Amino acid sequence: MLDASLRAVALATTGFMPVDEGDALYTAAMLAGAACPGLPMVEIGSYCGRSTVWFGAAARACNSVLHAVDHHVGSEENQPGWEWHDASLVDPSTGHINTLPHFEQTMQAAGLTQSVLAVVGNSPEIAASWKEPIAMCFIDGGHGREVARNDYLSWTPHIALGGILAIHDVFTDPALGGQAPFEEIYLPAVASGKFVDVSATGSLRVLKRV
Ligand code: SAH
Numbered sequence: 001m002l003d004a005s006l007r008a009v010a011l012a013t014t015g016f017m018p019v020d021e022g023d024a025l026y027t028a029a030m031l032a033g034a035a036c037p038g039l040p041m042v043e044i045g046s047y048c049g050r051s052t053v054w055f056g057a058a059a060r061a062c063n064s065v066l067h068a069v070d071h072h073v074g075s076e077e078n079q080p081g082w083e084w085h086d087a088s089l090v091d092p093s094t095g096h097i098n099t100l101p102h103f104e105q106t107m108q109a110a111g112l113t114q115s116v117l118a119v120v121g122n123s124p125e126i127a128a129s130w131k132e133p134i135a136m137c138f139i140d141g142g143h144g145r146e147v148a149r150n151d152y153l154s155w156t157p158h159i160a161l162g163g164i165l166a167i168h169d170v171f172t173d174p175a176l177g178g179q180a181p182f183e184e185i186y187l188p189a190v191a192s193g194k195f196v197d198v199s200a201t202g203s204l205r206v207l208k209r210v
């Protein structure tokens with residue numbers, strides 16, 4: 001479990017990770033670290049670092065490192081006029097969203113700067129030049145269909161046997177949320193025969209690479 005002081009940092013951080021799902025993410029990362037000792041972990045979509053506190057703390061506990069991938073300019077749904085826009089994240093000097101300073105502040109407050117490496121850029125491009133197998137990939141990036149499909153296609157081949165794929169915002173019922181993480185990531189992962197269900201907590205699905 002995440003210790004109390006880190007939990008307080010996570011709860012004070014802007015973002016979209018509910019507590020029970022953060023705890024499930026932590027548990028999944030501990031599993032991945034035990035199954036694939038020494039391999040790094042990857043988060044797609046860190047925003048202000050809320051989920052990253054749980055995930056980074058687990059990576060550290062496993063003597064692993066977490067690469068936190070985000071271009072930090074926000075997803076489509078974070079832009080002005082969209083449902084998930086937060087005007088306080090706009091950099092007044094550019095007029096655009098920039099979550100990187102908030103992310104860095106969160107990692108500093110959590111004392112995780114040695115274990116979490118910010119990788120600032122476009123997810124599929126970073127995946128394309130990625131070389132080493134990973135113990136776990138947590139996908140919580142853009143929720144457009146093409147973005148979700150690209151994250152699935154570009155990152156899942158890097159997950160080592162026995163490793164973990166975690167997916168956020170998986171809704172089987174369209175009334176509860178967008179379908180892209182479910183239809184473009186979860187379903188193809190299961191259909192590939194390479195991933196089996198481990199757990200489901202809220203909208204967080206955890207699968208194992210077999
Ligand atoms: N995990 C976060 C929420 C992530 S929100 C939390 O716990 O609060 C989704 C994030 O994905 C945004 O910060 C956005 O900038 C990032 N993102 C969306 N598309 C991306 C892409 N193609 N490459 C890199 N990051 C992307």
Ligand code: MG
Pocket residue numbers: 016140168169
């Ligand atoms: Mg999410």
